[in-house]
Amino acid sequence: EDCPHREKNGWMGDAHLAAEMAFYNYDVAHGYTKWLADIADEQRPSGEVPGIVPTAGWGYFFGNGPAWDCSLFLIPWYTYLYTGDVSIIEKQYPSIRRYIDFLATKANEHHIVAWGLGDWCPAKTETPAEITSTAYYFKGAEILSKMATLLGDSGSATRYAQLAEDIKASFNRQFYRGNGIYGNGSQTALACALYQGLAGEYLTETVDALVNLVKSNNYHLDCGILGAKYLINALLDNGHADVAYRIVSKRTYPSWGYWVEQGATTLWERWDGENSRNHPFFGDVGAWFYKALGGLRIDEDRPGFKHVNLNPIFPEDLDWVDVHHESRYGNIKSSWKREGKHIHWEVNIPNNTTATVFLPLGRQGEVREGGKAIRQSIARINIIRETDDMKVIYLTSGEYTFTFVNDQD
Structure with missing residues (x-):
């Protein structure tokens, strides 16, 4: 309603x-x-x-x-x-x-x-x-x-x-x-x-x-x-x-953040707060x-999160994100936090599902999983492609912890 x-x-x-x-x-x-x-x-x-x-x-x-x-x-x-x-x-x-x-x-x-x-x-x-x-x-x-x-x-x-x-x-x-x-x-x-x-x-x-x-x-x-x-x-x-994030992060009128600044705890009907304040x-x-x-995105060719694309953004002014979705196969987790220039990203892929993961690379370009260089990690990780600023990998079910430097400057 x-x-x-x-x-x-x-x-x-x-x-x-x-x-x-x-x-x-x-x-x-x-x-x-x-x-x-x-x-x-x-x-x-x-x-x-x-x-x-x-x-x-x-x-x-x-x-x-x-x-x-x-x-x-x-x-x-x-x-x-x-x-x-x-x-x-x-x-x-x-x-x-x-x-x-x-x-x-x-x-x-x-x-x-x-x-x-x-x-x-x-x-x-x-x-x-x-x-x-x-x-x-x-x-x-x-x-x-x-x-x-x-x-x-x-x-x-x-x-x-x-x-x-x-x-x-x-x-x-x-x-x-x-x-x-x-x-x-x-x-x-x-x-x-x-x-x-x-x-x-x-x-x-x-x-x-x-x-x-x-x-x-x-x-x-x-x-x-x-x-x-x-x-x-x-x-x-x-x-x-990055442009979308700046829109979403605005705290002045008109924006979702403006509502928060006015004390809103619900979604409003209009940007100026007129009419309903529960819409x-x-x-x-x-x-x-x-x-x-x-970064949880649907794969239309394998719906229902049978395969998930994980491609989050890591805004510089955001210290952590913790996202879970209870799919029909189990819990999908994407939880990251920032420590200095390092990002620690925990991922859970449920049984009988797979994922494509996009890892942005800074100037140092190294990605570790479970404390090891990704090429030395377990066989469940396959590198699909690499560029100067992105590593794309394929995962089978399991729990993973990635660490990398998010330094794009």
């Missing part, structure tokens, strides 16, 4: 924006499975769903649109990625197909969807809803194609993959302005193109433009609930985790802590 004291409604937008945070912290698959069945029950024959589930009628004429309705396909996909359970996709597949086909009736002849709510509660700059709505239309078609492949429906996999490509091409024709700028040039517009996988050939210049935009705003975000998720993840995924939809930063600071 969006808040426990006011509306008490199951807003779809709030749900998918907070879902990854929920999966990292709790065993939520069964609860989501029940709620997704409720969404399918509320779906009209046309494929339309309300923005609120369950509903007595509110949400069909206001509050829906792709940026909210996408819980219908995002949460089954997250459930599969975080648990490895394909049954939720089998159950929801018909309703997801019906919804994507419904969106086709809301798009114009160029696959642009201008319908629905957009980047709700922005700090300052608004972003046209047609950018975010069209992006979720693309993402829905792309995910549906992947689901069809998993279920052996090759005809639908091909059909929806082509639809996704067509939407992507139209998105860039309609919204790309050159020099890495999309739409009105907002942080949300640029981060949306990157996060949703739409930038394509414009990726590099869009990343550069977004970084420059953030720097020009003194590393403050200028987003609503959609952009807040896009922004820090797009930067993390495109080589600028989940800005909460994906909690998932970002796991991904960026702990």
Whole structure:
């Protein structure tokens, strides 16, 4: 629900924006499975769903649109990625197909969807809803194609993959302005193109433009609930985790840290503290802590943490991070602390799972495991590749302690 004291409604937008945070912290698959069945029950024959589930009628004429309705396909996909359970996709597949086909009736002849709510509660700059709505239309078609492949429906996999490509091409024709700028040039517009996988050939210049935009705003975000998720993840995924960390670490308005400075112990509905002060939809930063600071990242090809990618960042002003996730195979641990220029990183990989670990190297370049040079360590460690500033290794199950110098200057 969006808040426990006011509306008490199951807003779809709030749900998918907070879902990854929920999966990292709790065993939520069964609860989501029940709620997704409720969404399918509320779906009209046309494929339309309300923005609120369950509903007595509110949400069909206001509050829906792709940026909210996408819980219908995002949460089954997250459930599969975080648990490895394909049954939720089998159950929801018909309703997801019906919804994507419904969106086709809301798009114009160029696959642009201008319908629905957009980047709700922005700090300052608004972003046209047609950018975010069209992006979720693309993402829905792309995910549906992947689901069809998993279920052996090759005809639908091909059909929806082509639809996704067509939407992507139209998105860039309609919204790309050159020099890495999309739409009105907002942080949300640029981060949306990157996060949703739409930038394509414009990726590099869009990343550069977004970084420059953030720097020009003194590393403050200028987003609503959609952009807040896009922004820090797009930067993390495109080589600028340091910029994302500076955004997350801000203590002045607008920022999560500003809330903390005001005495907040919960997530608020708006950056300025108006309205509800117990709201989940800005909460994906909690998932970002796991991904960026702990380094726990999903491997889509081996879901459910059957294989995990461990690639944390080690900010200079942060002394320790302790991250655990209780996967279906057991506890995954990534716990590091700083002692001078040395990082001591404890890792636990559960039985019957494997990991790819990324170790940043400073000028000294040495990594030790269990007190030994890594090349002299146990046979469970295989070096995949090495560069001047990174060592990538493959681990089987077990407990490991890595020590290295984090000195990149």
